Amino acid sequence: MRPPMKPLKPLDEALADLLGHAVPLAGADTVTTFDADGRVLAQECSSVLHVPPQDNSSMDGYAVRCADVTASGAELPVSQRIAAGSAGAPLQPGTAARIFTGAPVPEGADAVLMQEDCEALDGLEEGRVRINAVPRPGQWIRRAGEDITRGAVVLQAGTRLTPAELGLAASIGLHQLQVARRPRVALFSTGDELVMPGDVPPEQMRPGAIYNSNRFFLRAMLLRLGCEVTDFGIVPDRRDATIDALRQAGAAHDLILTSGGVSVGEEDHIKPAVQALGTLDLWQIAMKPGKPFAYGQIPREKGSAHFMGLPGNPVSSFLTFALLVRPFVLRLQGVQDVAPQSIAVRADFTWPKADKRREFLRVRHNAMGGLDLFNNQSSGVLTSAAWGDGVVDNPAGQTIEPGDTVQFIAFSELLS
Ligand code: AMP
Ligand code: MG
Numbered sequence: 001m002r003p004p005m006k007p008l009k010p011l012d013e014a015l016a017d018l019l020g021h022a023v024p025l026a027g028a029d030t031v032t033t034f035d036a037d038g039r040v041l042a043q044e045c046s047s048v049l050h051v052p053p054q055d056n057s058s059m060d061g062y063a064v065r066c067a068d069v070t071a072s073g074a075e076l077p078v079s080q081r082i083a084a085g086s087a088g089a090p091l092q093p094g095t096a097a098r099i100f101t102g103a104p105v106p107e108g109a110d111a112v113l114m115q116e117d118c119e120a121l122d123g124l125e126e127g128r129v130r131i132n133a134v135p136r137p138g139q140w141i142r143r144a145g146e147d148i149t150r151g152a153v154v155l156q157a158g159t160r161l162t163p164a165e166l167g168l169a170a171s172i173g174l175h176q177l178q179v180a181r182r183p184r185v186a187l188f189s190t191g192d193e194l195v196m197p198g199d200v201p202p203e204q205m206r207p208g209a210i211y212n213s214n215r216f217f218l219r220a221m222l223l224r225l226g227c228e229v230t231d232f233g234i235v236p237d238r239r240d241a242t243i244d245a246l247r248q249a250g251a252a253h254d255l256i257l258t259s260g261g262v263s264v265g266e267e268d269h270i271k272p273a274v275q276a277l278g279t280l281d282l283w284q285i286a287m288k289p290g291k292p293f294a295y296g297q298i299p300r301e302k303g304s305a306h307f308m309g310l311p312g313n314p315v316s317s318f319l320t321f322a323l324l325v326r327p328f329v330l331r332l333q334g335v336q337d338v339a340p341q342s343i344a345v346r347a348d349f350t351w352p353k354a355d356k357r358r359e360f361l362r363v364r365h366n367a368m369g370g371l372d373l374f375n376n377q378s379s380g381v382l383t384s385a386a387w388g389d390g391v392v393d394n395p396a397g398q399t400i401e402p403g404d405t406v407q408f409i410a411f412s413e414l415l416s
Helices: 011-021 163-171 214-224 239-252 270-277 314-332 383-387 411-415
Strands: 028-032 061-064 074-082 096-099 111-114 118-120 128-131 153-155 176-180 184-190 228-235 255-259 279-284 292-299 304-310 342-346 358-365 371-373 390-394 405-410
Touching (some): 239 255, 239 292, 270 292, 314 383, 358 383
Parallel strands (some): 184 228, 255 304
Antiparallel strands (some): 358 371, 390 405
């Protein structure tokens, strides 16, 4: 008789268990703000100045006192010229200041007129100006501190830096930033059927061989998450070889990530190999594609390396990485909010057969704003992931009719 099936583990429970092990890595790097894109901030950044530092003009034109221009057609002598980068003097009552975008508004001025509303008389910039409009107090003035006030926390520790945040850090004068150290990840694939593209041309592939595709997307996803990746290549389906590779990888890495060999077939050597060196939990996760997933720890001289074993089927590998490994790797770097955002979108397809497991269907937006379904949802069909722009997170037992609202997770939430 076959042993009774272990109950499936809900995905949320698997993720919570994993995150429970994701103690942020000790140590930070100091990098220049130029080089900080994609890194995770290890310090809180607050501003010691206002941004912008002073009231400044948002137009090329003339700065005035509104009290001096109560009707259209007023003529004023131009008493000074203030370009961006220079400071100007207090505005004498009854005069206008020629001013340019970004230049500080002189003390005493309370509005700027755009030059299209003004006429330089005598053709001279510093002669007289006729103002063909009535200014409103404050118009075309960008206020000091409008973007950031002095003392404000601008970026929280744990923020994943994107180009906008780099600019923001620079705007408060930070030329270097403390960021979390890069997680060191060892990557290897298992399976005697695997061949590296480039090693054997397609026309010479032996029967039963396939190209190793997982290695390419897993490496790329790890790099996008800021990891340093050591690629251990393909490990043969032998217990001794698997143990050797794990021991070597465990010595110098924070995480060992493998794909393949975590089912419970005879050729699946990951489980006994990790157990020979450390501890391992083999989970059957209630997700489709996905299901087999292993988490373990391999002790070394100081501490231990995390181990994660992904299923071999490419789409299963891809999605278990996106939904489980990605949040873990971000948390190692100190990111708090690691949950991908899902949004409600209209399904323009039918999914007639409900599954017992929570499903992640590869879909793509159409021009009507609804979602189309890729025509083959098999866990081996990687084309579905390349074709799609995200997945529908479909609860267990749920069929879908055209017009139904479904929860969509964009690949931008899962792959960046
Ligand atoms: P496994 O999890 O080792 O039982 O593998 C499940 C399926 O995924 C098998 O059809 C394998 O050939 C395939 N597979 C495993 N690893 C890879 C890989 N790195 N690239 C492409 N397919 C793979
Ligand atoms: Mg295998």
